[in-house]
Amino acid sequence: MALELTSYAGLNGTTSTFSELANQFKGATSDMSAIAATADQKISASLANASGTVSAFSELVTGVKDTTVDTDEQSAGRLRDAVPYPARQGQQTDRTVPIDVLLSVK
Secondary structure: OOOOOEEEEOOOOOEEEHHHHHHHHOOOOOOOHHHHHHHHHHHHHHHHHHHHHHHHHHHHHHHHHHHHEEEEEEEHHHHHHOOOOOOOOOOOOOOOOOOOOHHHHO
16 A cells, blocks of 8 residues: 555645655756745745734733623622621521422422
8 A cells, every 4th residue: 555645736636656756756847936935925824814813812811801800899899788688586486397298399
């Protein structure tokens, strides 16, 4: 089983073994600078996109970094200002629950 390399340069992909590819480049005199320039442009665009994404995320984090602290302080103030529920006065009274009510609870 030979190792193969697939290229999608056109609409239909082409597959060649590494030995076939090596034979194709023997004595090649074609200028490859156009292909290299295209690859350089694609790499540059990919890096610029990644850089923009990182910058946008950094701005998002910077913009909301104190949000939690502010929210916690506001919530603490509301809790301090809240009126407590009334507390029980006296002893708790036990009540008898009818058996049919107890049996109806699932």
